Amino acid sequence: MxxxxxxxxxxxxxxxxxxxxxxxxxxxxxxxxxxxxxxxxxxxxxxxxxxxxxxxxxxxxxxxxxxxxxxxxxxxxxxxxxxxxxxxxxxxVCNGGFAICGTDLQKAAGIDDSPELFEKELLAMGKVNDPELVRTYVTACLPVYEWAKSLGVEFGAPTTGAGMSVPRQHMTKTxxxxxxxxxxxxxxxxxxxxxxxxxxxxxxxxxxxxxxxxxxxxxxxxxxxxxxxxxxxxxxxxxxxxxxxxxxxxxxxxxxxxxxxxxxxxxxxxxxxxxxxxxxxxKATYGFNPKTKTSAFVMYQGAVIVNKEGLRFADESRPYKELGEIVMTQPDGIGYQVYDAAVHEEAQKDPLAKTDRLKAAGELHSADTLEALAEKIGVPPKALAETVAAYNRGIVSGADAFGRSSLSAGGGKPLPIERPPFYAFAATACLLSxxxxxxxxxxxxxxxxxxxxxxxxxxxxxxxxxxxxxxxxxxxxxxxxxxxxxxxxxxxxxxxx
The missing domain is CATH 3.50.50.60 (FAD/NAD(P)-binding domain)
Structure with a gap:
């Protein structure tokens, strides 16, 4: 040197x-x-x-x-x-996700992905992004993954996230x-x-x-x-x-x-x-608890998001940047993620949706009824119960009031929220980048x-x-x-x- x-x-x-x-x-x-x-x-x-x-x-x-x-x-x-x-x-300070397609880890998990699908979804997400840069990313990501792995960088099993219809976010320890x-x-x-x-x-x-x-x-x-x-x-x-x-x-x-x-x-x-x-x-990213300042994206496992009045205000499958922009228009910029035991079980399998830290800090609330849960988080009990009931009817009939038809970017099918205990935590938008x-x-x-x-x-x-x-x-x-x-x-x- x-x-x-x-x-x-x-x-x-x-x-x-x-x-x-x-x-x-x-x-x-x-x-x-x-x-x-x-x-x-x-x-x-x-x-x-x-x-x-x-x-x-x-x-x-x-x-x-x-x-x-x-x-x-x-x-x-x-x-x-x-x-x-x-x-x-x-x-x-980021979560360490690295979006890559065609890896050995995807193949081992039986995940069917391709540069063409990846490119299509990136362009659909970005709307005004540069196709040349997107094409460069999707064609280079696998060789770069192999290069980084050859140097000793460790990658975890792929998980899903905002904007992707198949799991391609490979977790790293930054x-x-x-x-x-x-x-x-x-x-x-x-x-x-x-x-x-x-x-x-x-x-x-x-x-x-x-x-x-x-x-x-x-x-x-x-x-x-x-x-x-x-x-x-x-x-x-x-x-x-x-x-x-x-x-x-x-x-x-x-x-x-x-x-x-x-x-x-x-x-x-x-x-x-x-x-x-x-x-x-x-745009700031939705999904961060205001007290712990840690994130959990349970909405992509099937949670609904309600404001302090107990009302939904968005399609929860939308990208968390868009959700972040919308939640800032709600009272105090808060959107509670509300879900049931079935969603909770799936969330604990996803490192980006796990709520261990929220629970340890006393920020994850649970109850056997939606009304009791509403009392714990401070929203009107009747409004929350009616909101979830309306959501369940819409999901079953395929006519959700906010147009939700998937867990995230067209991938996964949301299910009714009906199996106790029920869970909720407060989340807001955080500007990370x-x-x-x-x-x-x-x-x-x-x-x-x-x-x-x-x-x-x-x-x-x-x-x-x-x-x-x-x-x-x-x-x-x-x-x-x-x-x-x-x-x-x-x-x-x-x-x-």
Whole structure:
């Protein structure tokens, strides 16, 4: 790993001082202007960076870690910058689902899936998503799964989730996956700088991205990138300014995303003219208990969702992002998941629907009658009993009042809620990720508003736009991060130093 490369062209002392003076001055600016690129004159075409590598990666979540691992595997020298004192970003706090089709685990479970079905459902979910990115994902997911598995990443049996008609969400332990990627990168010489917040992209006179300025404590340091920079800095679930600008409705939701996710990477790319996609589709995820801040998606096993008046307000099979948007219009943003013993038994088999933590915290309520359950959760007993009775009639007759005909995305058949004991818990919407940002192409190159690639700049992960579109399928966030992180590294490797 090279850390102190001598510039190709000698830079005199005055130029070097000028470079650092400008970097330090810019790093203290506010708002979007604070992320404006540091543009070099022809005389500064290759300044004396503090450290230089083939690739500089910004962020250590699934996207950044996968990019660092793959680039190191390909023989590139790598510098990784992490804003926080620990690695992982949003990946470290997510459930770890990775949507993949055609795996050995699916086949062992007798699950019939295909890239064509996967692609069809992603496009149906996203509505406005980029078909090229979707096609790239569905064709690359199996080879990337095999690659990750060969490195030691562990995958669990596939389960179902929002937007999929067959189980294809393979559960991972994110801490284990991140460790595998990061250990590989370090073993090949990659250098990780923690507590180091990227603040500027450095471009040369021709407009090519050639480095990054970053702040560590009170010091500004510069990192040169001979072949490219990969932005993998996450979204802006903690970025109040960007939430207010693009999706004010999400401001009211719980916020549990990575603490460093304030949109820094998106702003840096935006300042270079990057197009921003899907920013108007940011939605919080329904299914999180307001007190424990843990999730359970029992609605996809057959639960109904009622508000504080004991009334249903949506088709429970809809994607949890859409449900999150709807629940925020209900009193106090609460939707109780209500179900019976039969649904409860199935939910305990699904790691995304299990309610153990809710029960341990006293947030899972049960009773032998719906009226008694209503008393426990504080909704009108008569209204809840009538709501469930009407739901049962609709399910049996095939004419549900809200159009529900499946458990999720056309898969599974909902059954009447009638076998005691009955269960309920409060759930609201939580903003974990924003799933939008700079436009990328199938090679993970960042593209401008004129659909031109920005030379030397690549991006992957949550903070990219175009793939998800208007809604999100379970497991495609981690999947997108790993897949396009790997692709970004391979694209950088193809660049000339």
């Amino acid at each position: 090279t850390t102190t490369d001598t510039p190709t062209d000698p830079i005199d002392v005055a130029s070097r001082r000028h470079f650092f003076k400008r970097a330090a001055a810019l790093s203290g600016a506010a708002s979007l202007a604070a992320f404006a690129p540091l543009r070099l004159s022809a005389a500064e075409a290759w300044p004396a960076f503090d450290e230089t590598a083939d690739l500089v990666v910004i962020g250590t979540g699934a996207a950044g870690s996968a990019a660092a691992a793959r680039a190191s595997e390909l023989g590139l020298s790598v510098i990784v910058l992490e804003k926080l004192r620990t690695t992982g970003g949003s990946t470290a 801490s284990q996956m991140l460790k595998v990627f990061q250990d590989l990168a370090r073993s090949k010489g990659a250098v990780f700088h923690l507590n180091t917040a990227a603040e500027r992209l450095v471009t040369n006179a021709a407009g090519r991205v050639v480095g990054v300025t970053a702040r560590s404590g009170k010091k500004t340091r510069t990192y040169g990138a001979k072949r490219g920079v990969v932005i993998a800095a996450g979204g802006w679930a903690r970025g109040e300014d960007l939430l207010r600008r693009f999706s004010p409705a999400a401001e009211k939701a719980l916020k549990l995303g990575g603490l460093g996710n304030t949109g820094d990477g998106s702003k840096m790319a935006w300042a270079l003219g990057a197009d921003l996609l899907d920013v108007s589709y940011t 924003t799933y939008c940002g700079p436009k990328i192409d199938a090679h993970a190159r960042v593209r401008t508003v004129f659909d031109e690639p920005i030379p030397g700049l690549f991006a992957a992960g949550e903070g990219t736009g175009g793939f998800h579109g208007a809604a999100y399928m379970s497991g495609t966030s981690v999947g997108k991060a790993v897949i396009f992180g790997k692709i970004a590294a391979e694209s950088v490797a193809a660049e000339k130093a």
